[in-house]
Amino acid sequence: MRTIMIGGLLCCAATSAAGQTVYPLTAASRADPSVRHGTLKGPFEFHSRIFPGTVRRYWVYVPAGYSPARPPNLLVFQDGQRATNPDGSLRVQNALDNLISKKEIPPTLGLFVTPGNLSQRYPDNLGMSNPDHRVEEYDDLDDDYVRMLTDELMPEVAKRWRFSSDPRRRVIGGTSSGAIAAFTAAWHRPQAFGNVISFIGSYTSIGYRAATATTPLVPGGDLYPGMIRKSPIRPIRIFLQDGSADLDNEHGNWFLANQQMVKALQWANTNADKQGDKGPRYDVRYVWGTGGHSDDHGGQILPDVLRWIWRGQMPAKR
Template identity: 75%
Template sequence: MRAWIAAAVLAALAWAPAAAQEARKPGDYPLTADSLVQPGVARGTLEGPFEFHSHVFAGTVRRYWVYVPATYDPARPPNLLLFQDGQRATNPDGSLRIPAVLDNLIAKGAIPPTLGVFVTPGNLGEHYPADLGMKNPDHRAQEYDALDDAYARMLTGELLPEVARRWRFTDDPARRAIGGTSSGAIAAFTAAWHRPDAFGNVISMIGSYTSIGYAPAEAGRPMRPGGDLYPGLIRKSPIRPISIFLQDGSNDLDNAHGNWFLANQQMLAALNWANADADARGDRGPRYRIAHVWGDGGHSDQHGGAILPDILRWLWGS
């Protein structure tokens, strides 16, 4: 059943009637009813924002929100969806509108009850700026585009234990997903790469698998790699037991850091090669579970937001 759902979803996402294709402009991906508030659908509550100070990233402050499904039952811990750039993920007028998506899919029984945690990057200072709005905090690149395990340690060792003091959620990695867009996507992948025992599913939209995090070697400091290293790491490292959904568009960025669309295609090629190589060697270990959708959008959350309901169905649909 899951294989049939995946095939149907991907076909629907990749193709549209010819008339609709002609009528739309490149990058125009309207939200479906699954992303809009629907009358009669039980709505969960969005708690927060809460301020959070990290010890891993000393001197930073961030905000987070917690979506509690209408059917929340602490005796039956729900799935977990952890999403980066929480200020945009929770924006009721934005491209993602994740709380509304969760309301609709949970009400339909399309996915299990799911607790949502939406966290911003850190900002240097004692308090999160009240006027920052949808803008990026000033410590985003240092956290999101680094390839080390610091961000994963912050999430698993600090943020999630704080959330767990008030709300219960599953500890099964197969029922946990981490996601993001742009640098938030590579941050999600990095967290799962280092901690597949904590995050078994990755949602990657317009992922920045480019050289943003790169810095050349200097006196007393070694070279710092960027996200463009990942395709090679995937090919040369043991397979992690994670499911990965990649989304990008052919008009994504092309700048000094790299070409985003090519970088995402390299990620897909590396993941597929790793599986094929393991098959050829008779390796009995895990395989990457992979799906992708390419479109014609630019560096925007619009396409990813439009297909997010079907991404969640692919991850957790019965």
């Protein structure tokens, strides 16, 4: 086991017998019987008008002590079946339990959403596998997915549980294609999401479709670095993580793509400073590891990422 400090985050990595990097979960992501536990409600099924013919599942994490009179922060996380898997790499509900109970982050409502599946009912045999409409929802660069969240699903959730309307108190996150979906949501609607968590983000050409005689070209996520450099800065706080052994295939090189994202965000800030722009700046932090296309590293650092995202929102300790 080796312990390293990266950008203020403490990361513990080990090497398996096969020579692969392993990132074990920290205590902050393990179930702790001594803390107050929130409740994970669901799964519920939801049919979207924006994505007709699809069905998705979602879960709602209700923090301990929840009161509608004090709407909590909001965390939306893609691939909800894996994010809430009690034996998985993320175990987001455990991190929320521990951090909220210890007053390290504010009370936070969690909304964990699967991609849509082209069926009337969500298949019970999918388990942790991807539903069949994931690429069309997560890897496209249009605003359909965020409209589904903000105009359909979130109002449905709000009928039972209130949450903050302040974008600074909302974060959207995910891993792989779920990460680019999170960034796309905040890119289109920063007034809805002011914070992004991106683990092993697929800023590659998965969503690209070539033009035909009857259909236009559909761009892929590899265009984002150029779009960031040539577009007005959004008021977004974003955390990115990736590993040097991530995928390299016909869609692109994941590690290079994530580095390009960081460089573009940093350049946009520097250029705005040079131009004397009085507008917002990207608040960026990143951690690179040596792992592959896995949620392990993201799961290990998730508690620290949540502390960083919500920094300044807790009362000063006396």
